[in-house]
Amino acid sequence: xxxDIAEILIPADELQARIQQLADExxxxxxxxxxxxxxxxxxxxxxxxxxxxxxSVPHAIDFMATxxxxxxxxxxxxxxxxxxxDEPIEGRDVLIVEDIIDSGxxxxxxRTLLLARNPASLRIVTLLSKPSRRQLDVxxxxxxxxxxxxxVIGYGLDYDEHYRNLPxxxxxxxxxxx
Numbered sequence: 001x002x003x004d005i006a007e008i009l010i011p012a013d014e015l016q017a018r019i020q021q022l023a024d025e026x027x028x029x030x031x032x033x034x035x036x037x038x039x040x041x042x043x044x045x046x047x048x049x050x051x052x053x054x055x056s057v058p059h060a061i062d063f064m065a066t067x068x069x070x071x072x073x074x075x076x077x078x079x080x081x082x083x084x085x086d087e088p089i090e091g092r093d094v095l096i097v098e099d100i101i102d103s104g105x106x107x108x109x110x111r112t113l114l115l116a117r118n119p120a121s122l123r124i125v126t127l128l129s130k131p132s133r134r135q136l137d138v139x140x141x142x143x144x145x146x147x148x149x150x151x152v153i154g155y156g157l158d159y160d161e162h163y164r165n166l167p168x169x170x171x172x173x174x175x176x177x178x
Contacts, residue, residue, distance in 0.1 A: 066106050089118075091118070104137065153172045154167070
């Protein structure tokens, strides 16, 4: 365990088992289709990589980058698009791949933006959800894990661009960010 971690919330083996379950459910839902997996950078890249390898349906990938945190631990509430899609999504089946849903503000903004581009369908999978922090109720099709209101890192999630490489979801020691 990394010395900056207070505790491991979700071990690597539990992450991988749940991702396989999600991939099986998503593959069933998209049988006969070729969804576009839309990863929200940067945090979801590790989840996307494992999820796409576990899917049994053909798919394409694209990326968007948003910002509402900067180097803070709380969302500013202002969402900025830092990188938009490379291709149009009109008529496509789109699956947003998120690392974590906290307040729901970023995902709500992104969902509204993408729906205006007329996809055939728009669904959402998130690895982590913090329901106690939700300010906006965004419809999520698949949730990997519901977690408590703690500051989590690892498996793509960071604090000031550190800890993304950890193979598990850990709780960062509070004295490191408070």
